[in-house]
Amino acid sequence: MxxxxxxxxxxxxxxxxxxxxxINMEVHKGSIHAIVGPNGAGKTTILKIITGFTFPTRGExxxxxxxxxxxxxxxxxxxxxxxxxxxxxxxxxxxxxxTTMEDLLRVFGLDMDKRVGELSFGKRTQLFLVILFSQDVxxxxxxxxxxxxDPIVSNKVFSIIKQKAIGGKTILYSSxxxxxxxxxxxEITIMRKGVIIYSGDLDTLKERxxxxxxxxxxxxxxxxxxxxxxxxxx
Amino acid sequence: MKVLKKELIDLRWRFLFMIFLLxxxxxxxxxxxxxxxxSLPYDLxxxxxxxxxxxLNMDQLLKEINLMRESxxxxxxxxxxxxxxxxxxxxxxxxxxxxxxxxxxxxxTIYFLLSRxxxxxxxxxxxxxxxxxxxxxxxxxxxxxxxxxxxxxxxxKIMLSSxxxxxxxxxxxxxxxxYVNDDVKSVVFSILFxxxxxxxxxxxxxxxxxxxxxxxxxDIYKAGNLPFLPLTFVFILSLILFWINWWTFRTKEF
Numbered sequence: 001m002x003x004x005x006x007x008x009x010x011x012x013x014x015x016x017x018x019x020x021x022x023i024n025m026e027v028h029k030g031s032i033h034a035i036v037g038p039n040g041a042g043k044t045t046i047l048k049i050i051t052g053f054t055f056p057t058r059g060e061x062x063x064x065x066x067x068x069x070x071x072x073x074x075x076x077x078x079x080x081x082x083x084x085x086x087x088x089x090x091x092x093x094x095x096x097x098x099t100t101m102e103d104l105l106r107v108f109g110l111d112m113d114k115r116v117g118e119l120s121f122g123k124r125t126q127l128f129l130v131i132l133f134s135q136d137v138x139x140x141x142x143x144x145x146x147x148x149x150d151p152i153v154s155n156k157v158f159s160i161i162k163q164k165a166i167g168g169k170t171i172l173y174s175s176x177x178x179x180x181x182x183x184x185x186x187e188i189t190i191m192r193k194g195v196i197i198y199s200g201d202l203d204t205l206k207e208r209x210x211x212x213x214x215x216x217x218x219x220x221x222x223x224x225x226x227x228x229x230x231x232x233x234x
Numbered sequence: 235m236k237v238l239k240k241e242l243i244d245l246r247w248r249f250l251f252m253i254f255l256l257x258x259x260x261x262x263x264x265x266x267x268x269x270x271x272x273s274l275p276y277d278l279x280x281x282x283x284x285x286x287x288x289x290l291n292m293d294q295l296l297k298e299i300n301l302m303r304e305s306x307x308x309x310x311x312x313x314x315x316x317x318x319x320x321x322x323x324x325x326x327x328x329x330x331x332x333x334x335x336x337x338x339x340x341x342x343t344i345y346f347l348l349s350r351x352x353x354x355x356x357x358x359x360x361x362x363x364x365x366x367x368x369x370x371x372x373x374x375x376x377x378x379x380x381x382x383x384x385x386x387x388x389x390x391k392i393m394l395s396s397x398x399x400x401x402x403x404x405x406x407x408x409x410x411x412x413y414v415n416d417d418v419k420s421v422v423f424s425i426l427f428x429x430x431x432x433x434x435x436x437x438x439x440x441x442x443x444x445x446x447x448x449x450x451x452x453d454i455y456k457a458g459n460l461p462f463l464p465l466t467f468v469f470i471l472s473l474i475l476f477w478i479n480w481w482t483f484r485t486k487e488f
Contacts, residue, residue, distance in 0.1 A: 051349060054487040069349035075342035091236045092350045128346075135350075 003064070004029045004139055004170040005050055010059030012045055018194055019045050023059065025189050025199040027172050029138075032165045034181040034202075035174040036217065037191035043174040044072055046191075047143050050172070066094070067139040072147075074128045078117025082127060085116050089131040101134040107156055121148040133160060140164065142173035146180065158184045182213040190220055197221075237351050241363030245330055249367040252326045256375045259318050263310070264382060270313070271303050310379045311455050315392055319375050320449040323400055324428060326371045330364035331407035332420045335483065339415040344488050357483045361408060361476070368404055372397050391460050392451035399449045402468045403428065405475035412483045 005027035012020040020042045027033040035043045048054040049061055051069045076085055090096050105112075108126040116124065125148055132140060145161075146154040154177075161171050161184055175181055181188065182202070189199040197220050198205055202213070209216045301308040338344040347356055376393035380386065410423040435444035447453070448468065453461045 048488070053345065053348065055485075067349075069345065071342065071345035071349075073342040073345065076346060077343055078341070088240065089346075089350075092240070092347070094350070131346075 002029050003027060003062070004031075005064070005172065006060075006062040007046070007050075008060040008062075010046075010049065010056045010061060012042075012049065012054070012194075013057045020049075020056075020194045023196055025196060027170060028187065029064075029170055030165060030168050031187045032161060032171045032185045033173075033187040033189065034185035035172070035189045035191065036176070036178065036181060038221070040193070041191040042194040043191060044143055045194075046189075047141055047172070047174060051141055063139070065139060066137040067141055068132045068135045068137045070125075070128055070132050070140075070142040070145055072143040074121065074125045076116045076124060076128060076131075078115065080116050081112065082110050082114055082116060082119070083112040085127065086112075086131065089134070093131070093135045095136040097134055097136050100136070101130060104130040104133055104160070107160070108153070122150070122153065125149060126153065129157060129160070133164065138168075139170045139172070142171070144175060145173055146175065146177060154180065178214045178217055188213075190217060192221060237347075237355055237359035238363055241334070241360050242366070245363055245367055248326075248329045249371065252322065252329065252367075252371050253374055255325075256319075256322055256371070256378065259322060260314065260375070260378045263313050263318055267306070267309055267313075271309070306383055310382060310384060311451075314379055315455070316450045316452070320396065320446060322375060323368075323372060323396060323449060324403070326368060327400055327404045327407055328421060328424050328428075330367050331404050332411055332424060333417050334360045334364060334408065335411040336414055336417050336420040339488065340417055348488070353484055357480055361479070364404060364408070365401070368400055369397060372400060388454065388458070391454045395451050395454055395460060395465060396449050398465050398469050398472070399445050402445065402472040402475065403431075405472050405479060408479050409475060409482065412479055412486065 003026040005025075007023050007025050010020055010023040011018070023042075023046065025046075035046060037043055045054065047069075049056050050063060051067065077088070080088065086101065090098070090101070108130060110123065110127055110130070116127065119127065125145070129145065132142070140161075142161075146157055149157065158180060161173070165171055185202055187200065188202045188205065190197045205216055206213060209219060211219060298308075298312065302312060335344075338347060372393055376389055376396065380389060406427055407420070407424045410420045410427075414420050414423065431445050434440035434442075435446060441447060442464065445468065448461060448464060453459070
């Protein structure tokens with residue numbers, strides 16, 4: 001499979017502190033690739049490097065084509081109504097699809113007249129997801145897409161992600177929710193303190209360790225804590 | 235064009251506020267002339283022991299007071315272009331520029347914007363939107379005295395001089411807006427820098443370096459000509475600042 005994203009020896013330092021160390025990973029076309037790790041592991045930094053919001057100190061980043069990005073903050077223009085926000089997004093976003101937007105609005109059921117600033121974090125995330133997936137691009141990058149969402153809405157989000165992947169789109173997302181990742185992802189990158197511990201096929205990881213994802217993740221975290229950080233290939 | 239439209243919409247209330255303020259202040263200046271002129275002292279000997287006589291050239295002051303009393307043209311130039319108008323331009327420069335970038339960063343909406351539109355388009359659209367409103371603010375405020383009594387050629391030169399110097403100051407505000415990630419800091423640093431730029435004006439030997447001199451059109455009113463060399467220098471500085479701003483924004487990490 002061709003990589004949609006390729007990172008080669010990516011390092012990131014900020015104010016003398018190492019944020020990412022020798023990151024090598026690939027995200028393949030049509031895959032759902034999850035990045036997982038404890039807080040401060042460097043997940044968001046990787047996503048920001050791929051999306052061009054921050055730059056690597058060293059290393060190469062390759063992204064094949066346009067991408068849509070859901071940031072961790074889910075920040076939109078609070079003074080606008082949902083309707084105006086969508087109109088503005090439509091005007092600014094290339095490859096916008098109105099039919100997709102209408103379908104997604106039906107799924108999430110947003111109040112169009114409400115001001116964005118009055119929306120809860122969860123509702124704002126849903127609005128951002130409508131905006132994100134209304135853009136027809138080959139790659140979607142999502143930073144904590146289900147943060148603040150209830151399980152029913154989270155399930156809807158993962159259904160959309162699966163549909164997009166079936167339609168040939170590539171999804172890269174970060175999350176803390178291992179059970180959700182196990183359900184939808186087919187590739188995984190596990191990180192700890194700026195280092196990749198594992199990056200590759202999810203099923204292969206589980207088979208080699210003979211554990212479910214949660215057990216495998218905890219095992220790797222503990223093993224790494226004891227042995228120092230090394231990237232493993234299973 | 236779409237980002238430019240967004241920016242123009244975002245700035246429209248500030249522009250309307252500035253136009254309203256320009257009109258109000260101008261009316262106060264014009265209709266306040268009778269009060270100002272009659273309240274000015276005829277005999278400056280009355281002030282000879284006062285504090286003001288120690289810091290000002292009393293003969294020059296008397297000459298200017300008499301000019302204001304006798305000529306509405308001199309009064310408008312000194313009170314409008316020389317005092318109120320340029321201060322309102324300074325206010326509009328800050329109003330249009332301070333939050334252009336810092337607000338997007340502070341509210342984190344920069345992620346929404348930059349994941350749709352490239353940095354070049356965002357930068358140019360934002361800077362251009364503020365420049366358009368700044369130009370219209372100077373045009374509207376600049377031509378107001380024509381309704382009373384003024385020379386169109388002179389007004390045109392004053393407006394051109396004000397616009398070139400305003401561009402320089404606007405680029406400074408833009409720099410702070412890009413560099414800091416906070417609206418308040420952007421305003422505070424801009425005001426502080428504007429004050430620093432006024433320091434040469436306190437020393438007669440350095441007045442040629444006082445940028446506000448060119449905003450007020452002092453040389454134009456006195457000599458009738460544009461101060462070509464200083465304005466060219468200021469314009470080149472503005473272009474350099476523009477490039478620095480673009481480089482800062484292009485390489486900024488969010």
